[in-house]
Amino acid sequence: xxxxxxxxxxxxxxxxxxxxxxxxxxxxxxxxxxxxxxxxxxxxxxxxxxxxxxxxxxxxxxxxxxxxxxxxxxxxxxxxxxxxxxxxxxxxxxxxxxxxxxxxxxxxxxxxxxxxxxxxxxxxxxxxxxxxxxxxxxxxxxxxxxxxxxxxxxxxxxxxxxxxxxxxxxxxxxxxxxxxxxxxxxxxxxxxxxxxxxxxxxxxxxxxxxxxxxxxxxxxxxxxxxxxxxxxxxxxxxxxxxxxxxxxxxxxxxxxxxxxxxxxxxxxxxxxxxxxxxxxxxxxxxxxxxxxxxxxxxxxxxxxxxxxxxxxxxxxxxxxxxxxxxxxxxxxxxxxxxxxxxxxxxxxxxxxxxxxxxxxxxxxxxxxxxxxxxxxxxxxxxxxxxxxxxxxxxxxxxxxxxxxxxxxxxxxxxxxxxxxxxxxxxxxxxxxxxxxxxxxxxxxxxxxxxxxxxxxxxxxxxxxxxxxxxxxxxxxxxxxxx
Numbered sequence: 001x002x003x004x005x006x007x008x009x010x011x012x013x014x015x016x017x018x019x020x021x022x023x024x025x026x027x028x029x030x031x032x033x034x035x036x037x038x039x040x041x042x043x044x045x046x047x048x049x050x051x052x053x054x055x056x057x058x059x060x061x062x063x064x065x066x067x068x069x070x071x072x073x074x075x076x077x078x079x080x081x082x083x084x085x086x087x088x089x090x091x092x093x094x095x096x097x098x099x100x101x102x103x104x105x106x107x108x109x110x111x112x113x114x115x116x117x118x119x120x121x122x123x124x125x126x127x128x129x130x131x132x133x134x135x136x137x138x139x140x141x142x143x144x145x146x147x148x149x150x151x152x153x154x155x156x157x158x159x160x161x162x163x164x165x166x167x168x169x170x171x172x173x174x175x176x177x178x179x180x181x182x183x184x185x186x187x188x189x190x191x192x193x194x195x196x197x198x199x200x201x202x203x204x205x206x207x208x209x210x211x212x213x214x215x216x217x218x219x220x221x222x223x224x225x226x227x228x229x230x231x232x233x234x235x236x237x238x239x240x241x242x243x244x245x246x247x248x249x250x251x252x253x254x255x256x257x258x259x260x261x262x263x264x265x266x267x268x269x270x271x272x273x274x275x276x277x278x279x280x281x282x283x284x285x286x287x288x289x290x291x292x293x294x295x296x297x298x299x300x301x302x303x304x305x306x307x308x309x310x311x312x313x314x315x316x317x318x319x320x321x322x323x324x325x326x327x328x329x330x331x332x333x334x335x336x337x338x339x340x341x342x343x344x345x346x347x348x349x350x351x352x353x354x355x356x357x358x359x360x361x362x363x364x365x366x367x368x369x370x371x372x373x374x375x376x377x378x379x380x381x382x383x384x385x386x387x388x389x390x391x392x393x394x395x396x397x398x399x400x401x402x403x404x405x406x407x408x409x410x411x412x413x414x415x416x417x418x419x420x421x422x423x424x425x426x427x428x429x430x431x432x433x434x435x436x437x438x439x440x441x442x443x444x445x446x447x448x449x450x451x452x453x454x455x456x457x458x459x460x461x462x463x464x465x466x467x468x469x470x471x472x473x474x475x476x477x478x479x480x481x482x
Contacts, residue, residue, distance in 0.1 A: 039230060042111065043222035046230055047161035050154045052104050053237045057151060059097060059423075060244050068093050072428055076396035081437040082427060092427040094249040095312045101241055102306055108234045114227045123235050130239060131305040134246075140239040147240055154233065157222050164217040171210045178203040313426075320438060321431040325359070329438060330404035330430050332357050336445050337398050340390050343449065344456045351453075354446075365443045370450065383455040386448040397441050404429035 039046060058064065072078075073089040083089055109124035119126070119138055129135050142150060181199060218224050245251070303311075315321030320329055335354060339346045358366070407424045430438065 037226065038224045039222060039227055041223075043161050043225075044165055045107070046111065046222055046234070047158045049104050049107055049234060050237075051158050052100070053234065053241065054151060054154060054158070056097065056101055056104070056241050057147070057237070057244075060241065060248055065248055068425070072425055075399060075428060077400040078428060080396055081400075081430075081433040081441070083432070089427050090249065091312060092432065093425055094245065094251070095309050096426050097245055098242070098306070098309045099313055101238065101245070102309075105238050108231065108238065111227065112231045112235075115231050117228050117232075120228055120231045120235065123231065127235075127238065127242075128304065128306070131242060136239060140236045141243045142236055142240045150233065150237065154237070157225075160217060160221040161223070164214065164221045164223060167210065167214050167217055171207070171214055174203065174207050174210055178207060315432055318434055318436070319431070320433050320435050323435055325435070326404055326430040326433070327408055328357070329442065330401040333397060333401035333442065333445075334405070336442070336449060337394055337401075340387075340394065340445070340449055340452070343453045346453055358446075362439050362443055362446075365439065366446050369443060369447050380455075383452050386451050390445060390448045390452075393441055393445055397438075397445075400428065400430050400433065404431065407431075 069090075072093070073086060078089065105124075105127055109127070112120050112123040115121050126137070126140075130140075178200070181196075181203060222230060320326040332354070335357070339350065339354070355363075403424045407426065407429050410424070426432065
């Protein structure tokens with residue numbers, strides 16, 4: 001009886017003390033709008049935005065720009081079914097980076113409405129004006145040393161906020177565990193009241209220290225920072241990143257070059273990474289990636305910088321992205337790749353499943369290719385040639401398919417992570433791939449797979465038949481000898 005009374009008191013005290021530290025803010029209290037107020041639970045969203053900006057900054061470093069120039073746009077698959085126009089591919093890389101930055105800026109603009117500083121509340125208009133004209137009235141574009149110092153501070157904030165998220169989650173688990181322990185006080189499975197009492201005391205002690213850890217991390221992380229402080233940091237980073245993108249890709253103040261929309265096999269435009277003589281405050285080793293013959297007259301009144309950029313990312317009607325087939329074809333190619341590696345393991349059901357994944361266009365072309373093909377597939381030389389041919393096709397097609405899956409999965413998963421680690425550009429996937437060329441390559445893979453699959457089945461059947469004849473012959477010989 002004394003134990004039950006004590007447990008009731010503990011339960012009441014714990015239920016009241018839970019209000020002191022919550023994993024989510026009270027819904028009845030409005031989020032503070034003044035600079036004196038703290039961001040609170042919005043710290044996790046802001047940390048996610050900061051991590052994306054850090055990643056964007058890394059993606060336009062000298063090292064990564066050289067990698068884009070020498071590796072990404074030089075992939076054999078990109079040149080075969082996306083485009084061999086270097087200027088167009090660089091334009092896609094630039095447009096994707098700008099679009100990623102625009103999405104972050106849109107979120108920052110929404111949060112900036114809570115700031116006390118009128119300039120920060122006007123972030124959206126200031127950023128649009130800066131993108132269109134290069135006008136930076138508040139000097140938010142940072143120089144190299146300022147960027148390095150700012151990024152180190154941002155990285156510490158992101159790390160401590162990620163730690164806070166984990167510790168608050170752990171605190172929630174502990175609190176729920178204590179509630180369950182108190183609710184089970186009437187169960188008959190505890191015969192010794194002192195054991196139950198000790199468990200409650202241990203839980204309370206752990207929760208106390210966990211709350212201290214959460215309190216400490218709130219002071220160290222973004223949780224207790226003001227909206228003005230954090231939005232100021234984000235605004236400066238966004239302005240600096242856009243200035244860096246324009247410098248790297250040779251975009252003057254205002255609008256991007258009207259890069260060619262055609263995916264035809266045009267001659268590659270010259271684009272180099274070289275030392276820049278630009279005296280901009282954001283000055284780096286890698287200079288503009290541009291081609292003089294791409295400079296065309298721009299209509300500054302019809303479109304904004306971001307409007308033109310978004311239109312450039314729209315896939316042409318001849319591409320898989322326009323047909324919404326890029327992800328489906330990527331999965332199809334990966335399945336075919338696995339079958340080609342182990343054709344002897346492919347059953348009839350698996351063949352039917354692959355056939356069910358084919359669109360009508362590939363089915364009709366596959367039927368046309370297989371029309372008149374005999375049922376026999378016993379030529380080892382031809383089977384070897386098909387294996388080599390399929391290996392060559394997969395050598396350039398498979399990387400684009402895997403990149404498509406990776407690009408999509410990282411963007412789907414980034415909502416659950418503070419740290420985004422996307423290193424694949426859209427131009428390295430099947431999104432801008434020519435639909436007709438991609439379907440022709442897939443058809444070729446299926447024709448080759450059909451032959452080596454039948455060859456493996458015939459070789460296995462022949463081996464089983466010979467093995468059966470051998471054992472039958474041995475059995476007859478033993479009977480005759482006896």
